Amino acid sequence: xxxxxxxxxxxxxxxxxxxxxxxxxxxxxxxxxxxxxxxxxxxxxxxxxxxxxxxxxxxxxxxxxxxxxxxxxxxxxxxxxxxxxxxxxxxxxxxxxxxxxxxxxxxxxxxxxxxxxxxxxxxxxxxxxxxxxxxxxxxxxxxxxxxxxxxxx
Amino acid sequence: xxxxxxxxxxxxxxxxxxxxxxxxxxxxxxxxxxxxxxxxxxxxxxxxxxxxxxxxxxxxxxxxxxxxxxxxxxxxxxxxxxxxxxxxxxxxxxxxx
Numbered sequence: 001x002x003x004x005x006x007x008x009x010x011x012x013x014x015x016x017x018x019x020x021x022x023x024x025x026x027x028x029x030x031x032x033x034x035x036x037x038x039x040x041x042x043x044x045x046x047x048x049x050x051x052x053x054x055x056x057x058x059x060x061x062x063x064x065x066x067x068x069x070x071x072x073x074x075x076x077x078x079x080x081x082x083x084x085x086x087x088x089x090x091x092x093x094x095x096x097x098x099x100x101x102x103x104x105x106x107x108x109x110x111x112x113x114x115x116x117x118x119x120x121x122x123x124x125x126x127x128x129x130x131x132x133x134x135x136x137x138x139x140x141x142x143x144x145x146x147x148x149x150x151x152x153x
Numbered sequence: 154x155x156x157x158x159x160x161x162x163x164x165x166x167x168x169x170x171x172x173x174x175x176x177x178x179x180x181x182x183x184x185x186x187x188x189x190x191x192x193x194x195x196x197x198x199x200x201x202x203x204x205x206x207x208x209x210x211x212x213x214x215x216x217x218x219x220x221x222x223x224x225x226x227x228x229x230x231x232x233x234x235x236x237x238x239x240x241x242x243x244x245x246x247x248x249x250x
Contacts, residue, residue: 057193057203071194094204116194120186123207124179153179 003117005080005125006149011141012037013081018102023054023091027068030081030104039079046074046106060093064136065126069105071115078107078114080122082144084136101126101135125152154192155206156185157215182207213238220245 015033020026027050035043049072053059060066066089081104088098103122107115125131125148134147158181167174189205196203208215216239219225225245230236232249240247 053197056197056200057205061205094206112194116187116190119190120183123186123190124182127182127207 003114003121005118005121005152006145008078008118009080009082009145009148010039011145013039013079014141014144015081015083016138016140016144018083018085018089020085020089021087023059023066023068023089024051026083026085026089026102027051027054027104030083030102034079034081039081040075042074046070046072048072049074049106050104054091058092058094060091060097060099061123061126062093062095062097063127063129063132064088064097064100065132066091066093066099066102067105067119067122067126068102069115069119071107071109071112073109075106075108078105078111078118080105080118082135084138101132121152154189154203155208155215155219156189157212158182158185158207158209159212160209161211212236213242216243 013034015030018026018029020029028047031040031043031047034040040046049070050068053070054068059068083102085100085102088100091099093099105118105122131147131151135144138144138147163178163181164174167177185207189207193203193205216228220228220243228239228243228245228247229250230239230247240249
């Protein structure tokens with residue numbers, strides 16, 4: 001199965017400059033944004049599922065990237081969101097660096113293989129230095145979407 | 154959890170199977186991340202703290218680096234042809250799965 005990251009990311013799920021200063025506040029801000037844009041119905045359950053993971057693992061994968069993720073029936077389909085933090089947020093990355101680029105992934109409980117595939121694709125995609133630089137310099141949500149579309153394989 | 158991609162092995166496998174190194178590398182990296190996230194999903198279900206790492210380099214050197222850098226007490230490794238080196242060279246107990 002070929003999965004494209006760009007097919008699951010929408011401009012309404014993108015925050016160019018997140019205000020939050022810690023990881024839980026960042027997750028809350030992203031989820032609130034998604035609820036306001038009607039991408040998620042049960043924001044409270046969604047945050048709970050993401051926060052549970054954050055307490056059990058480091059979703060900061062290094063190089064200024066964090067991928068908070070969860071399987072939860074608070075979402076109806078696989079969903080992605082993006083946020084950028086100019087100052088960086090501590091996501092307990094193993095390299096100790098703050099995360100400037102945050103990609104959030106969630107899928108319903110029953111879509112495990114799609115969810116794992118999306119996580120794998122995104123992790124690989126974000127290991128490319130050029131992609132990280134492009135995302136850090138993106139001007140607006142449309143620019144973010146273009147970068148993802150043009151650089152995913 | 155650490156997954157190591159060995160470029161030398163990828164090159165050898167590519168020439169043996171007549172595949173492009175780039176294609177094989179991409180597949181190995183994606184499969185590595187999938188494996189890491191699958192184990193992580195299981196770990197989270199059971200309340201076990203995890204941290205995922207995918208590195209490129211020599212398996213033995215990378216393993217030794219992680220053992221030293223993160224003060225690892227016990228290693229659990231998947232038994233494979235190349236992993237024999239770790240059993241004899243690592244300074245901490247190694248359990249083969």
